[in-house]
Amino acid sequence: MGAALALAARGVGQSWPNPAVGCVIVRGGRVIGRGWTQKGGRPHGEAVALEGCDARGATAYVTLEPCAHESGRGPACADLLIEAGVARVVMAALDPDPRTDGAGAARLRAAGIEVVTGVRAGEAEAQMAGFFSQMRRQRPHVTLKLALSLDGCLALADGSSRWITGARARAHAHLERARADVIVVGSGTLAADRPRLDVRLAGLEGRAPSPMLLGRGPAPAGWQHAADLAGLCGSGAHRMLVEGGAGVAASLLDADLVDRLLIYRAPMVLGGRPGVGALGLDAMPHGRWRAHPAIQLGPDRLETFTRIR
Amino acid sequence: MGAALALAARGVGQSWPNPAVGCVIVRGGRVIGRGWTQKGGRPHGEAVALEGCDARGATAYVTLEPCAHESGRGPACADLLIEAGVARVVMAALDPDPRTDGAGAARLRAAGIEVVTGVRAGEAEAQMAGFFSQMRRQRPHVTLKLALSLDGCLALADGSSRWITGARARAHAHLERARADVIVVGSGTLAADRPRLDVRLAGLEGRAPSPMLLGRGPAPAGWQHAADLAGLCGSGAHRMLVEGGAGVAASLLDADLVDRLLIYRAPMVLGGRPGVGALGLDAMPHGRWRAHPAIQLGPDRLETFTRIR
Numbered sequence: 001m002g003a004a005l006a007l008a009a010r011g012v013g014q015s016w017p018n019p020a021v022g023c024v025i026v027r028g029g030r031v032i033g034r035g036w037t038q039k040g041g042r043p044h045g046e047a048v049a050l051e052g053c054d055a056r057g058a059t060a061y062v063t064l065e066p067c068a069h070e071s072g073r074g075p076a077c078a079d080l081l082i083e084a085g086v087a088r089v090v091m092a093a094l095d096p097d098p099r100t101d102g103a104g105a106a107r108l109r110a111a112g113i114e115v116v117t118g119v120r121a122g123e124a125e126a127q128m129a130g131f132f133s134q135m136r137r138q139r140p141h142v143t144l145k146l147a148l149s150l151d152g153c154l155a156l157a158d159g160s161s162r163w164i165t166g167a168r169a170r171a172h173a174h175l176e177r178a179r180a181d182v183i184v185v186g187s188g189t190l191a192a193d194r195p196r197l198d199v200r201l202a203g204l205e206g207r208a209p210s211p212m213l214l215g216r217g218p219a220p221a222g223w224q225h226a227a228d229l230a231g232l233c234g235s236g237a238h239r240m241l242v243e244g245g246a247g248v249a250a251s252l253l254d255a256d257l258v259d260r261l262l263i264y265r266a267p268m269v270l271g272g273r274p275g276v277g278a279l280g281l282d283a284m285p286h287g288r289w290r291a292h293p294a295i296q297l298g299p300d301r302l303e304t305f306t307r308i309r
Numbered sequence: 310m311g312a313a314l315a316l317a318a319r320g321v322g323q324s325w326p327n328p329a330v331g332c333v334i335v336r337g338g339r340v341i342g343r344g345w346t347q348k349g350g351r352p353h354g355e356a357v358a359l360e361g362c363d364a365r366g367a368t369a370y371v372t373l374e375p376c377a378h379e380s381g382r383g384p385a386c387a388d389l390l391i392e393a394g395v396a397r398v399v400m401a402a403l404d405p406d407p408r409t410d411g412a413g414a415a416r417l418r419a420a421g422i423e424v425v426t427g428v429r430a431g432e433a434e435a436q437m438a439g440f441f442s443q444m445r446r447q448r449p450h451v452t453l454k455l456a457l458s459l460d461g462c463l464a465l466a467d468g469s470s471r472w473i474t475g476a477r478a479r480a481h482a483h484l485e486r487a488r489a490d491v492i493v494v495g496s497g498t499l500a501a502d503r504p505r506l507d508v509r510l511a512g513l514e515g516r517a518p519s520p521m522l523l524g525r526g527p528a529p530a531g532w533q534h535a536a537d538l539a540g541l542c543g544s545g546a547h548r549m550l551v552e553g554g555a556g557v558a559a560s561l562l563d564a565d566l567v568d569r570l571l572i573y574r575a576p577m578v579l580g581g582r583p584g585v586g587a588l589g590l591d592a593m594p595h596g597r598w599r600a601h602p603a604i605q606l607g608p609d610r611l612e613t614f615t616r617i618r
Binding site: 146148149150151152153156157158160162163164250253254261263267268269270271272274275276277278279280281282283284285286287288289290291294299301303305 | 598
């Protein structure tokens, strides 16, 4: 399952509107097939893994329950596995899509295939957080990225912000862009910075997410536009990365829409412009964020927090 | 020397106007005397360690070069060690006080005693940072303590700040108070919080530092008062802990008087009042702060930085 999760990671930020699924086929202790959901969501990971290998009697490891519904874009993966003659299917998460939601596992069992569920399911759900968010809450999984000084500023008092963080932190932030479907900025940031929002990492240049303007338009050509948070939530994207500025950060936090907080923290004190605008809190908001291990990126530190719900 | 440093730590925040020195006397592989500089600076660590033990032929480990100058408050420690008949003196840091500054080691050598210098000198200088700061720069060693949210706020927008950090972080902050000679707040914090500035830790209640008001007076009874930074620097204190508020923090940072930064960081976003007031920077202040390993204190993290000079 570890190998299947690693393969699935290759499709994260690419597989929308489908979840990024990984699949490994093993027979007699040897890997005979491997695949992951391709760009745009098809073919699915199982179809890629089964292609060109003789899977009779084999075990298939998949990070998500194989789909039970056919669509115009391809056959149901449960049927593909049955036709291929696999003896056993080990899966991580069950598919929350109401068209499958247990029906994939049931169809496999009905065909006499041994089914094991729940193996490393937590990791799989975290990897497909955007897909699960859309299925369960009908909104994207939202990551808020902030590049802050020790005192929480995103710029000097005169507005200059290049660069608070160093090259390694900025490269990591570009990797996070490559894993998103949509990248969001507010109209203030658009006007002030004219951000390129591309992925400037060798080999990943083609993986830039779709840019979205939140707030007053007009949006530049090729951008999505959401006038408000309802529009943002209704956009259909799975994985949303919010990059700025302080007003957008505050409005998302105020609406409790932030699921993950990435803070690239530079070891300096700026006494300048705050990274988060005013929030309407009337009590200390204890217990909302779970801290994950920090990562040192040159002089800076990446602090990651996930919302406890 | 490790034992001598550990003994010296007991006097930190207590020994002013003298440095907190530790001393261990060893003969035949056995510790026969131990001492540290007592409250108010006398007796010195060497005098305490030598008292009541027969140190003929022994080795004395001291964290600072023994003093070579007599004063009305006691004899020179170099003379005490010579009279006691020690064979060898191992010392960490040399004494920067111009009345000693190598003269202590020279007097011991002239008496036929073997002298070793520089053993764990860096640790000893860090432990006596306030004393070294006064001797070398004629000002205190200044620690700025901040209790901040992830976005660098010290309070909600309405000013409420109790409590951002949890009980363990606050207990650690009281331990830092016990290690300081003077604790500084500004007039805004004094008026808003009427802080007690005591040490609320079992067994350390008597170790509260002397409180000082920085800025407009009047100061409460029993407090020191510095109208400005020159007054603060000229107060003679060795170890100064600055606790608030945002304006005081900014004025000390602007004057580059902060040697050590303690940030008690709570995992919450406040969108409220910034912990550091406006600084007059016209470029990104890279490379000023060295990060030390963080300490987890319940839900909060203590981030420590020292100024690179």
